[in-house]
Amino acid sequence: MNIIQFRDLFRDTLSSQFKIIEVDFMFKNILTSFFKFNPTIIALDPQKRLSKIQISKLNHSLLLIKNDCPLQYVTGKSFFLNLEINVDSNVLIPRPETEELTLWSTKSLTNGDKVVDLCTGSGCIALALKKNNPSITVKGIDKSERAISLAKKNSKKLNIDIEWITTDIIDFHEEKSSLDFVISNPPYIHPSEITNIQPRVINYEPKLALFTPNDDPIFYYKHCINFANNALKKGGKLFFELNPIYYKKVENQVLKSNFSKVKIKKDFMGKKRMLSAIKS
Ligand SMILES: C[S@@+](CC[C@H](N)C(=O)[O-])C[C@H]1O[C@@H](n2cnc3c(N)ncnc32)[C@H](O)[C@@H]1O
Structure with a gap:
């Protein structure tokens, strides 16, 4: 089979699920990710014959996409700000809202900050902060051993020095008043919202990354706030990504602790998605 025949097979197989422009984007992305083909190859060398291995990889990718697997899990790659981050089914695919949070927060960093x-x-926030502010020191923590293992691979590939720690946030403590900056995008979907979530998210992304306990939609924020309340210096900064449904609860919880100057920021969709606060 040649490239153009495979492109047509992608179009025929996926046209009931996706627009043609989306199918073509995915096909091109798979060709460039797996085989390092130049993106112009479809136009410039449409009759190029594919090897048996290439055909088998393309067939497997087509099957995954037909079954609604996100493209990032098919190629194992995702883009986050100026970084190419490896992803797999053990980590959330980094979202544009999280890019916004990272960009917004990075303006508050100062040289030498402990973060x-x-x-x-996947380590996306930690990696992007350190990449763009090399003088800071950054620790990234997660309960999932597999997520931390991937984050380590990402920092090695990108040559960005981060200390990665596998731990439950409940058990994680730092010396009192030792940090300048705490940031988190914790799990924030309450199980009651499950019917509003796309099947491709529910079926492929890790449940540990998505859902809060049934009895407390801000469970993880409470632990982040307790941690930050103890570990941040006076004037230290706290940044969260938020579930717009529960932003007020998180804001109240932050105000109940020793924080002031709480700001809520909307994302590109106009939803209340980010919070910043200063340790008093
Ligand atoms: C919403 S994802 C965010 C991942 C990444 N920061 C991002 O923005 O793409 C939440 C992460 O929290 C981790 N997690 C869930 N429960 C945890 C816990 N009790 N302690 C530490 N990490 C936890 C999950 O493994 C997951 O990687």
């Missing part, structure tokens, strides 16, 4: 990223997953 902790709680619930780090």
Whole structure:
């Protein structure tokens, strides 16, 4: 089979689920990710014959996409700000809202800051902060051993120095008043919201990364706030990504602790998605 025949097979197989422009994007992305083909190959060399291995990889990818697997898990790659992050089914695919949080927060960093990223997953936030502010020191923590293992691979590949720690946030403590900056995008979907979540998210992304306990939609925030309340210096900064449904509960919880100057920021969709606060 040649490239153009495979492109047509992708179109025929996926046209009931996706727009043609999306199918073509995915096909091109798979060709460039797996085989390092130049993106112009479909136009410039459409008759290029594919090897048996290439055909088998493309067939497997087509099957995954047909079954609604996100493209990032098919190629194992995702883009986060200026970084190419490896992802697999053990970590959440980094979201544009999280890029916004990271960009917003990075403006508050100062040279030499000590930073902790709680619930780090692929390590995207920690990696981007350190990449763009090399003088800071960063720790990334996550309960999932597999997530931390992937985060380690990401930092090695990108040559970004981070201390990665596998721990439950409940058991994680730092010396009192030792940190300048705490950031987190913790799990924030309450199980009652499950019907509003796309099947591709529910079926492929790790449940540990998505859901809060049934009895407390801000369970993880409470632990992040307790941690930050103890570990941040006076004037230290706290940043969260938020579930817009529960933003007020998180804001109240932050105000109940020793924080002031709480700000809520909307994301590109106009949803209340980010919080910042200063340790009093
Ligand atoms: C919403 S994901 C965020 C991942 C990454 N920071 C991002 O923004 O793409 C939440 C992460 O919290 C981790 N997590 C869940 N429960 C945890 C706990 N009790 N302690 C530490 N990390 C936990 C999950 O493994 C997951 O990687």
